[in-house]
Amino acid sequence: MEFQHFSVLLSECIEGLAIRPDGIYVDGTAGGGGHSSEIARRLTAGRLIALDKDPDAVAAATKRLEPFPAAEVVQTDFADMTAVLDRLSILQVDGILLDLGVSSYQLDSAERGFSYHQDAPLDMRMSKSGPSARDVVNSWSPEDLARVIREFGEEKYAWSIAKNIEKARRTAPVETTGQLADIVRSSMPFSARRDGNPAKKTFQAIRIAVNGELDSLSRVLDSAFERLAPGGRFCIITFHSLEDRMVKQKFADLCKGCVCPPEFPVCVCGRLPRARLISRKPIEPSEEELAVNRRSRSAKLRILEKL
Ligand SMILES: C[S@@+](CC[C@H](N)C(=O)[O-])C[C@H]1O[C@@H](n2cnc3c(N)ncnc32)[C@H](O)[C@@H]1O
Known part of the structure; x- marks a missing residue:
């Protein structure tokens, strides 16, 4: 079966990543390589590290990214992103994208056992x-x-x-x-x-x-943020309220400055914000996107910039 997936909030992610042609980017959820290929085509001296835990997605993304020498695809859980970056001797990156959940390809491939529409062995393992x-x-x-x-x-x-x-x-x-x-x-x-x-x-x-999806997300949030260079962007698309809450809370925490009680005349905690939100509210698919891809309806994109 051909890998078909309609990349959600594509232009919003590309804009949100504020791609520099010489920057280093990580797509933690390469899938069919839709977002990855749009990142890779904007790079000259830069690099794209595309990750996915699904071997079928890795094969599809590798094929789609063949024309882009800046891109390399690694099969791994994105929770292990820092280990991959260490192996590639990459200390800091300029942008990270996570487009969480399953791809249409996974849902539509009956034999993967994700779908209630077709009868198949119960499986659902991305990896x-x-x-x-x-x-x-x-x-x-x-x-x-x-x-x-x-x-x-x-x-x-x-x-x-x-x-x-x-x-x-x-x-x-x-x-x-x-x-x-x-x-x-x-x-x-x-x-x-x-x-x-x-x-x-x-x-x-x-x-x-x-798939331990919430566990992987909670493991990656801090470690990925630490690898961002100052000015680096972290873009996350969620499709589930629990995921969105985790991202929202983590981003809010990173943007928080002084936590001294209001009655203190001067700050004694010394805490400074480490990031800023690019948009206060999550970005949701436009009417035009919803008209062509109903599966995008629960998507929420949050974007953070490291200070
Ligand atoms: C919504 S799709 C991404 C589609 C991709 N952005 C595109 O445009 O083609 C999500 C992908 O993330 C992968 N994935 C989900 N959780 C993961 C994890 N913890 N580590 C690595 N890959 C993961 C899935 O296997 C799936 O291929």
Whole structure:
């Protein structure tokens, strides 16, 4: 299957990165290389390090970036970005992009087991290694499943879904996306099944758990910021409220100056802001973008500049 993915907020990211032709940039989520190729084509003496944990994405990005000698693609979790930069003897970079979540290619490749639209083995592993969705669904306690489905999926019927998964697997393991989607559907009252696909939130939650997505994000935020050169930009697109909250809080913290109590006549903490926000509010897709790519509707781009 050809790698097809509509790059979200593309021009906004390119503008947000304020690319210098001789700068060094990291795209932590190369995917099909959409954002990466737009960065790479703006570089002359600069470099682009494009990362992805998915071997299929690495192959697709490598092919797409072939015309750009400034670009190199590495298969890794972006949480390990500093180790990659160390290996390449890169001390500082001028911009970092993270376009979180899954690509359309991953969602649309039935055999990757991300989608509730097609019946396929339950997998959902971006890296194609480690425990799969099948392992999670068949071995986690109903309490842990319910917690993940409630927290990461914001699913009201989380407990009912977790109990029904546990009931089903007592007979035989839940093996396919179709089986899981049926269990989710049957765990909800009829009235709740009308709003989009009832399996959407549960599939999102299990995917986030299988890939440790929030953990990777929390690990990369500080370490990536430390590698930015003064004036360097950090652009992050999120698609989930928990991710967006993490980014928003971290960026706000980095922009905070003095934390002395207001009654202190002079500052004694000496804390200075380390960054500034490029736009106070997150940037969201335009009507034109939404018209051509409905999957971009929950995207939020936040941009930070290191001082
Ligand atoms: C939304 S897509 C990126 C699409 C890309 N910006 C483009 O324009 O083609 C997200 C990509 O990030 C990768 N990804 C998600 N979490 C990752 C992580 N922790 N480390 C490395 N890659 C990750 C996924 O495998 C997927 O290919």
